[in-house]
Amino acid sequence: MQAFLKDLFKDQQYDPENFFLLAGPCVVESEDLVMTVADKVSGICKNLGIPYVFKSSYRKANRTSAGSFTGIGDTAALELLKKVRDTCHLPVVSDIHAHEEAAIAAQYIDMLQIPAFLSRQTDLLEAAAKTGKIVNIKKGQFLSGPAMQFAVDKVKQAGNDKVLLTDRGNTFGYQDLVVDFRNIPWMKEHGAPVVMDCTHSLQQPNQTSGVTGGNPALIGTIAKAAIATGADGLFIETHPNPAVAKSDGANMLQLDYLEPLLEQLVKIRKAILPVG
Template identity: 75%
Template sequence: MANASFMEKLVQGQSYNPDNFFLIAGPCVVEGKDLLDEVATKVSEVCKRLEIPYIFKSSYRKANRTSASSFTGIGDQEALQLLKGISEKYNLPTVSDIHTAQEAAMAASYVDMLQIPAFLCRQTDLLIAAAETGKVVNVKKGQFLSGASMKFAVEKIKGAGNDQVLLTERGTTFGYQDLVVDYRNIPEMQASGAPVVMDCTHSLQQPNQTTGVTGGNPQMIETIAKAAIAAGADGLFIETHPNPAVAKSDGANMLQLDLLEPLLEKLVRIRKAVM
């Protein structure tokens, strides 16, 4: 595992192949206990069999929504408590987004990794507050930034005394309603010294739809993931749901849960081929 010291600590207790990529995966938002259990059970079993280090992801609140009527969450404390329960039950590290500096300490008492949304990756006070919790910090590259410019986000976090930082590529704005992935961003961001993750689902969003609901192109998830592994990504980020059509957030670009296992099998073979 690239730049492995803090990542090895994060997934301690799991049995995995250190030459594998790591996986950050789960439903977009905490909808309830049953959904979290279903996803955690399935994905943890698959990752154990394939020897992939696994971090469970779900947002306790969705602050960035197109429409004011969109679902944002079941309540911060309730959702965070459910995430803590997943960590304890399945022996998995967990990650969730934060949106303001004031949220950092609260979320850090429940999860193992704090994620900075792409739109907020330049917010200095937010990055510093996340760093000061001592948790691993995953910063998503803004859709409006180059990979090379993300070194400044890394510098802010490390300058606050925290060397545990990941960077995530999630596409670049292309016109008003599409994103493209520039795979040059993977080695460019790795040059900052941080492991780099490919967000295989949000990079396929089709934002700013006139319906008020973000669209997506999930049939291309496998293409994005394969190319990322071939390009040397350290980890993958995949949002997954048993039935994306009824998901309360980002259903248009999430991977259907039963499609994850065959995809990961292919990706492990690609990883071995390019090592």
Template identity: 75%
Template sequence: MLPSFLQDLFKDQSYNPDHFFLIAGPCVVENEELVMEVAHKVSSICKRLEVPYVFKASYRKANRTSANSFTGIGDDNGLSLIKKVGEAFNLPTTSDIHAHEEAAMAAPFIDILQIPAFLCRQTDLLVAAAETGKIVNVKKGQFLSGPSMKFAADKIKKAGNEKVMLTERGNTFGYTDLVVDYRNITWMKEIGVPVIMDCTHSLQQPNQTSGVTGGNPQLIGTVASAAIATGADGLFIETHPDPSCALSDGANMLRLDLLEGLLEKLVKLRKAVV
């Protein structure tokens, strides 16, 4: 059963309460056509499968390998388009924030403030996000264990906000790879908050000498299935109509036309393990 703050978030959607929820969308706001296409397709699939859905896109990508990498179309434009998507399809929305002053700026446009993994220990950022009253989703740092994320959750709760979620996204393995320790899902659920599996960023291959992060998107289904089997409450999947042309994280996004078949399988798996 979803906690009350997520039940409120999904109050305008018809969904099966035994299903996982989905956070999905393109890595970054590239243009209006892209975000509208993805939101339309994913919301239609989720409505049919009775999966509660949050639209995701970053209004700005602050963490990039190269100084030449695309970062966004401007904060105001990006946030405005995310809000437009939410209103057009009656969906809750989420995006990353990167500094404490961004929390109050982004909060009027989105429903969930997402804290990037590299910033999950930044106390001023967590507190500022908490003080907006919005749901705060903190991604577990690639350098942290699941149990250690209780301290991030505690910072938000001590700031007066009980609406906390945690996201597993793998741990650094060597210099150019990540691995997922599924014990972290169980351990973070013991903290008493919803736990999400980031099925795309956990398959990144960072620190490439080309200056562009690599990935293994062919394993998204494997990661998602294992997460459902180990009790994840939600899944995070970045998706794009043509990842090869995406302006950010194309190497690890799921091609949009593959999402429906994957979700159908995952809904069946969820039914078997609940």
């Protein structure tokens, strides 16, 4: 595990040979939701020795329909993320969508996430880098793993070596995504820890209803394959009741299913570790 990740998880007890986890509800809907999920997932991860980052978007700027829920307000949502951070003693990650958001969000959270559609935006990457926070860049659905070297370079050339890369699948036709697991070892060659987004890689975008679909029954399949092919971390959006979630309910994992899945993944991780 790289030094900046060890520092991120310094307040947690975990197995240093485990993968790390970024998990939480897609968007901040309410205080009750974020605190419930943070408490539940942190307890599971503590028991399994998994280092954990709480994830939730303070604003959803890339919804399909103009009528879709985008958030409870930036400041209110960021304050709730800070409450998770302070109360549950967890690092927090959230998305930013414009360069001017970087410095604002950095006051509340530990990791700035660059959405896949924006992974080539130089001003956004540089602004995130200059905050000194960890920058998690999601690979564009239209990019290969090797092409992400340029995104990594932009952050590092702006003076920040704390970079993660996250795969979330590649566009396959108009309304589906596929995961090319070659991208995991390819992106690791860039010197950045690699994460697999097990939920957004199962999206079915561009539906005529204006609501993105998904295939959450395959989250376990994607996660197991990612660990087996060398992913350093996993990204899983989870919700107590995805059917009533205000964003991405169609591809989130029901919270009750998370613990048994993580138990299986820990076993796979141990099975592939080098002997001696």
